Every structure is written in structure tokens, then in C-alpha cells.
Amino acid sequence: MSSSERPEVIEKEVKEKDYKEEDKDEEKGGFVDKVKGFIHAIGEKIEEAIGFGKPTADVSAIHIPHIDLHRAEFVVDVHVTNPNPVPIPLVDIDYLVESDGRKLVSGLIPDAGTIRAHGSETVKIPVKLVYDDIKNTYDDIKEGSIIPYKIKVDLIVDVPVFGRITIPLEKTGEIPIPYKPxxxxxxxxxxxxxxxxxxxxxxxxxxxxxxxxxxxxxxxxxxxxxxxxxxxxxxxxxxxxxxxxxxxxxxxxxxxxxxxxxxxxxxxxxxxxxxxxxxxxxxxxxxxxxxxxxxxxxxxxxxxxxxxxxxxxxxxxxxxxxxxxx
Missing domain, CATH: 2.60.40.1820 (Immunoglobulin-like)
Incomplete structure (x- = not known):
């Protein structure tokens, strides 16, 4: 073969090699994508068949069972719905009460119970506001006044498939600082x-x-x-x-x-x-x-x-x- 013909032969071999490599990559990529798609489809089918889903919650009511010149006691009702076929535990309940962006009281309730399968529960969160603590911290809050408040609640639940989920909730209202007659x-x-x-x-x-x-x-x-x-x-x-x-x-x-x-x-x-x-x-x-x-x-x-x-x-x-x- 003459020296003038070799470049053409070499170029053809290289092109054929590149084509084969691209074809292998396409075949490999297509296989991986098919596997991922299959797994995802199977996961969705399993999730759909078993019925796992994220729980929902809202603050259904706030009660004040006791209030006097010294303190106010709240009870925050949080309604939690569990769509799953198994009970889910409430890992923690983290709450904060603030007024105009200023912290009044906060707390953490660990191991707050379990929400039954395909059911709902009303979780009660007790909160106590001591007026002396508030007045000693914030001089502008006076006896006889009404102050706004915001209650922030973070529910941390452990759900199969999804893992730990934090559900944030908020509720606003007003509370008095009573003045004795x-x-x-x-x-x-x-x-x-x-x-x-x-x-x-x-x-x-x-x-x-x-x-x-x-x-x-x-x-x-x-x-x-x-x-x-x-x-x-x-x-x-x-x-x-x-x-x-x-x-x-x-x-x-x-x-x-x-x-x-x-x-x-x-x-x-x-x-x-x-x-x-x-x-x-x-x-x-x-x-x-x-x-x-x-x-x-x-x-x-x-x-x-x-x-x-x-x-x-x-x-x-x-x-x-x-x-x-x-």
C-alpha cells in the first residue's frame, strides 16, 4: 500500500472506533436511565399501594383555662392527620410565644406521643406566661394593657419512606396583662x-x-x-x-x-x-x-x-x- 493511502485507512479506523465508543455510551446511559426509571416507577407503585404520605397539621384552637393577676395558662390544640397505614411517632414539639418579635416564652416537648394509622389526633400543648417575667424583661408592657402574640410550633414526626419531617405552624392572637381593680x-x-x-x-x-x-x-x-x-x-x-x-x-x-x-x-x-x-x-x-x-x-x-x-x-x-x- 502506498504511503499516500495510509492516512485514509487510519482515519477510517479512528472513526469506526469513535462510533463504537459512542454507541457503547448510549447503550450504557440508556440502560442506567431505564434502571432508574424502573426503580422510581416501582417506588411509586409501592408508595401508592402501601399508602405512605406526608402528615398534615394545623392549630385548631387556643384555650385559656386559667388567667389571673400573675399568669396566663394557654392550651394550644394542634390537629394532626396521619394518612399512613402505620402509626407515626411525634419525635419533638418545639414552641415559641413572641410579641412584636420579642420572645415571651419557649419550650420543647420530647416524645409527644403517636398518631394512629389512617387517623388523626389533637395534640395539646400547655403554655404558661408569667407576667412578672414579661414585665421585668420589657418595661413598656404595662398592667391593664392588651398585647399581641404569635405562637410558633414545629412538629417533628418520623414517617416511613420520608424519614423525619418538620411541620411548622403559626397562630396569632391577643392576651391581657390584667390590672387589679x-x-x-x-x-x-x-x-x-x-x-x-x-x-x-x-x-x-x-x-x-x-x-x-x-x-x-x-x-x-x-x-x-x-x-x-x-x-x-x-x-x-x-x-x-x-x-x-x-x-x-x-x-x-x-x-x-x-x-x-x-x-x-x-x-x-x-x-x-x-x-x-x-x-x-x-x-x-x-x-x-x-x-x-x-x-x-x-x-x-x-x-x-x-x-x-x-x-x-x-x-x-x-x-x-x-x-x-x-
């Missing part, structure tokens, strides 16, 4: 006056310093004049004390003035004597029922008549007047 005893109006038994009516002024209405349902109290208890009782009384407003409640009471000793004579002579009143008001609020304690000490009491004369005229109204507290 201010109580003043304006006067005691006597319906029947005698040293053995006196029937009277207490005129009690309740002032609501909160940014929300108080629906007064009941009031329990005990009152002392000159360190002598003149009675205690629980009164059912329905009235509404509007936010930043006040209301006067009339409370009937029966007592024996002769038990006061010298204190009753000081009142009659106009010298006055101190008083103390303590108790609780039971109210409804937009956030649930509350039991709010009150205490009032001091003041000066004087026995008077409307005509400012003696106390022996049965036709005149006799009452005990209470000056401003000391």
Missing part, C-alpha cells in the same frame, strides 16, 4: 339602726383600669371597722364595668354595732375610725373568666345623718361616711 367603700347606708342588730347597705365603688370590659358576676368580701369584723359574704351581682370606667355596687349587710366597743362611740362623736375591706371580684372578660383580688385599708369613718343632726330621728337617713383613704 381599685375598690373604695363610699358609705354605709343604714336601713335599720340599733345596737343589737343593724341592717345596712354598703356602697362600694369598683374602678376598672384595664383596656377591656369586666363583666361582674359575683363579689366576696369581708369588712372591718376599727379592727372588728362587721361581716363577710358572697354576693351575686351582674353588671358591666367598662374599660377605664367605674361602677358602684350596693351590698346588703347585717351586723351588731355593740360589738365595736368604743369604736362605735368614736364614730357617733365624729372622731372617726379606720376601716379595712378585702375580697375578690369574679368577672368575665374577652379572654375568659377571672378572679381578681382587692384590698382597701385606711380611710376615716363618721356616723352622719342627711340633715347633719343627731341620730335619734328615725325618719332621717343615717349613714357612715368614708373620707379619702390615708
Amino acid at each position: 381599685d375598690v373604695d367603700l363610699g358609705k354605709i347606708e343604714f336601713n335599720k339602726f340599733s345596737f343589737e342588730e343593724t341592717v345596712a347597705t354598703l356602697h362600694v365603688k369598683l374602678e376598672n383600669m384595664n383596656d377591656f370590659d369586666l363583666g361582674l358576676n359575683a363579689l366576696d368580701y369581708e369588712i372591718w371597722l376599727s379592727d372588728v369584723s362587721i361581716g363577710s359574704a358572697e354576693l351575686s351581682k351582674a353588671t358591666t364595668i367598662e374599660k377605664k370606667g367605674n361602677s358602684v355596687v350596693q351590698i346588703p349587710i347585717t351586723f351588731r354595732p355593740k360589738d365595736f366597743g368604743s369604736a362605735i362611740w368614736d364614730m357617733i362623736r365624729g372622731r372617726g375610725t379606720g376601716y379595712t375591706m378585702k375580697g375578690n371580684i369574679h368577672v368575665d372578660t374577652p379572654f375568659g373568666p377571672m378572679k381578681l383580688p382587692f384590698s382597701k385599708e385606711g380611710g376615716t369613718t363618721r356616723l352622719k345623718k342627711n340633715n347633719e343632726e343627731g341620730i335619734d330621728d328615725d325618719d332621717e337617713e343615717i349613714y357612715v361616711d368614708f373620707d379619702a383613704a390615708c
Whole structure:
């Protein structure tokens, strides 16, 4: 063969070799793709046949079973649905409560239970807000105010096929920082006056310093004049004390003035004597029922008549007047 023909032969051999290599790569790639596709199809068929899927969840409700001047207790209801044919465990529940981007409280609940196969469960997350902790951390949060909150919940579940999954949830709302009511005893109006038994009516002024209405349902109290208890009782009384407003409640009471000793004579002579009143008001609020304690000490009491004369005229109204507290 002449030297001029060799390049053509060599080039042909190289082209044939390159063609064979490309053909092998195509055959190899096609086989791998077919295997992957087969495995994927088998996986989908298995998943479809067995019924594995990702669980779903949402915050169905938030309850406030207890709230008072010191703390608020939440219960967050999280409804979780499991579409799988086997139970799935709740590995962890991580929660955070914040207000305007500021952390109020957070916590972690490990091993929170199991969601049954092809079923759903309501998981309850207890949360406690201590008002002193909040007020000590954030000076601008004042008693009597209403603050916004956001609850963030991360549910971590372990699902076959998928592994561990985190389901993030959020819910917003408002919570009050209650302010205890201010109580003043304006006067005691006597319906029947005698040293053995006196029937009277207490005129009690309740002032609501909160940014929300108080629906007064009941009031329990005990009152002392000159360190002598003149009675205690629980009164059912329905009235509404509007936010930043006040209301006067009339409370009937029966007592024996002769038990006061010298204190009753000081009142009659106009010298006055101190008083103390303590108790609780039971109210409804937009956030649930509350039991709010009150205490009032001091003041000066004087026995008077409307005509400012003696106390022996049965036709005149006799009452005990209470000056401003000391």
C-alpha cells in the first residue's frame, strides 16, 4: 500500500472506533436511565399501594383555662392527620410565644406521643406566661394593657419512606396583662339602726383600669371597722364595668354595732375610725373568666345623718361616711 493511502485507512479506523465508543455510551446511559426509571416507577407503585404520605397539621384552637393577676395558662390544640397505614411517632414539639418579635416564652416537648394509622389526633400543648417575667424583661408592657402574640410550633414526626419531617405552624392572637381593680367603700347606708342588730347597705365603688370590659358576676368580701369584723359574704351581682370606667355596687349587710366597743362611740362623736375591706371580684372578660383580688385599708369613718343632726330621728337617713383613704 502506498504511503499516500495510509492516512485514509487510519482515519477510517479512528472513526469506526469513535462510533463504537459512542454507541457503547448510549447503550450504557440508556440502560442506567431505564434502571432508574424502573426503580422510581416501582417506588411509586409501592408508595401508592402501601399508602405512605406526608402528615398534615394545623392549630385548631387556643384555650385559656386559667388567667389571673400573675399568669396566663394557654392550651394550644394542634390537629394532626396521619394518612399512613402505620402509626407515626411525634419525635419533638418545639414552641415559641413572641410579641412584636420579642420572645415571651419557649419550650420543647420530647416524645409527644403517636398518631394512629389512617387517623388523626389533637395534640395539646400547655403554655404558661408569667407576667412578672414579661414585665421585668420589657418595661413598656404595662398592667391593664392588651398585647399581641404569635405562637410558633414545629412538629417533628418520623414517617416511613420520608424519614423525619418538620411541620411548622403559626397562630396569632391577643392576651391581657390584667390590672387589679381599685375598690373604695363610699358609705354605709343604714336601713335599720340599733345596737343589737343593724341592717345596712354598703356602697362600694369598683374602678376598672384595664383596656377591656369586666363583666361582674359575683363579689366576696369581708369588712372591718376599727379592727372588728362587721361581716363577710358572697354576693351575686351582674353588671358591666367598662374599660377605664367605674361602677358602684350596693351590698346588703347585717351586723351588731355593740360589738365595736368604743369604736362605735368614736364614730357617733365624729372622731372617726379606720376601716379595712378585702375580697375578690369574679368577672368575665374577652379572654375568659377571672378572679381578681382587692384590698382597701385606711380611710376615716363618721356616723352622719342627711340633715347633719343627731341620730335619734328615725325618719332621717343615717349613714357612715368614708373620707379619702390615708
